[in-house]
Amino acid sequence: MKAFLILEDGTVFTGKSIGTGKDAVSEIVFNTSMTGYLEILTDPSYAGQSVVMTYPLIGNYGITPDRESRRIWARGLIVKELSRTPSNFRCEGALQELLEREGITGIEGVDTRTLTKLLREKGTMNGLITTKEPHDLQGILPELEKYTVGDVVMETTCQEAYTLQGEGPKVALLDLGAKDHIAVSLNRRGCQVTVYPAGTPADRILASRPDGIMLSNGPGDPSSCTAIIQETKKLYASDIPIFAICLGHQLMALANGAKTYRLKYGHRGGNHPVKDLSDQRVYISSQNHGYAVDAESMDPAIAKEAFVNVNDGTNEGLVYTGKKIFTVQFHPEASPGPQDLAWLFERFLNVMRGVR
Secondary structure (H helix, E strand, C coil): CEEEEEECCCCEEEEEEEECCCCEEEEEEEECCCCCHHHHHCCHHHECEEEEECCCEECCCCCCCCCCCCCCCECEEEECEECCCCCCCCCCCCHHHHHHHCCCEEEECCCHHHHHHHHHHHCCEEEEEECCCCCCHHHHHHHHHHCCCCCHHHHHCCCCCEEECCCCCEEEEEECCCCHHHHHHHHCCCCEEEEEECCCCHHHHHHCCCCEEEECCCCCCHHHCHHHHHHHHHHHHCCCCEEEECHHHHHHHHHCCCEEEEEEEEEEEEEEEEEECCCCEEEEEEEEEEEEEEHHHCCCCCEEEEEEECCCCCEEEEEECCCCEEEECCECCCCCCCCCCCHHHHHHHHHHHCCC
16 A cells, blocks of 8 residues: 655655554654664654664564563654565564554655655654545645654653562662663662652652662653653752663753753664763764753753763763762663663662772
8 A cells, every 4th residue: 555754844755554554643753773673663762753764674583572661652664665574583473463463554665765864954853654645735734843742751651660579789760761671681680670650759769768760761852851850859869879861861960950952863773972981982872862961051060971972972971970870861771782881780780889
């Protein structure tokens, strides 16, 4: 079945329908990863967005157990070619079957190189994936311009607290739309991890007397999370070690007076270089974010820049003065992506144990 991708600037791409074929309005973003499409689709940070995969063949290893949450959160998938004949020793079916089963729409046959160049030039845009002939663009475009992803943090967070048992330090993980591998990365290192919903009051978390607190990744505009920012201020005021990733990094910065801003087209992929300012070493990181912390807006007496993006100089991490708190914009748990920065979990364990 023929399908169309209509962008809010009026550009129309024509291809073939994949998934369910139903209409999907969303933000259109691109990811440069060559593999890991299952982790990407099930990453809650993509809630309200459709993902353009820049690698031309997607689905070649089918459906495997490599998920980051209980369901697909991406609203749509845009690819050059979708493989119908996957091959992998762990393969449990074709990607098309998963898209249909979970009610996800998409389009293939799109010139994803041209689409990505357009998004880089004009910035992230809203779009519509549809199987209906786009006869009435004048009626469609105003609706696309009005679309926002909404309160996706509360949509993606867990509904009730749960615990991954361990014999090591007790970690309270605030689920802001967390990827499963954050909790798993801590649990594999022996931590007992209790995952709390995003709306959990700070007092409840502190009352559990954790050895450390983790603030997770998540979707949407960080500045809209006003209630969570207020609770984050209370967590900051404690003397408990805190490690924050992605959205958690942004919320901790906002809780301390800094500002965030929207990137033109975001950082999404498994090949983003970041520099550790403590030793000038460069690491390759996995990233998925559309907003960044304005490092210049942070009071240097409160926090100092720890990592920067080598490509564009944007902030990639902060260390808080006089506190056992450090935060990063990238994903040290990877999944998908390189494992260069997994040592940050070891740093967190050492801080919780009081090891310098």
